[in-house]
Amino acid sequence: MSIPGTGHAAQQDLGAYTSRYVALRPQTATAAAGTGTEVTGDAVDRCNPHVALGVVVAIPARATLASGNDVVVTRRLDHRADSNEAWAQYGDDLDDVTITANNDGSAIDQDVGFALDLSGAKAEVRLAATPNFSASGVDTLALAAAFVFGGYDTNPQ
Secondary structure, X not given: OEOOOOOOEOOOOHHHHOXXXXXXXXXXXXXXXXXXXXXXXXXXXOOOOOOEEEEEEEOEEEEEOOOOOEEEEEEEEEEXXXXXXXXXXXXXXXXXXXXXOOOOOOOEEEXXXXXXXXXXXXXXXXXXXXXXXXXXXXXXXXXXXXXXXXXXXXXXX
């Protein structure tokens, strides 16, 4: 839908103002094998076809933890100009997110996502996440992630 006389998409057409990409394929870390092991997503070009100046990173997580245990999730956004350049952290350190067990051992669903201004980022970005479990054993953390880019340098038509 466009606004009469403007040639621009209406704000209700959120899809015209954003784009989505898989930031991290679904995976599960276990306390025995996954403590402190960083997982990274694929490179995503935030400049194709227009430059995205902001991102919301949705990271749904499901923790299954023994009573009294927790998992701390460290998240980071990396950037680089292209595949010939090494990855570097973009922006300041993000606050860690702690997921604490329910006393009954049931699963805990939590979004551990964040939003960032990308105006100073290079063309390619990727997500990195590290789960750190408080104890070894049967504790698990399943997570996946999506980038939702917006704030483009041009308006949709």
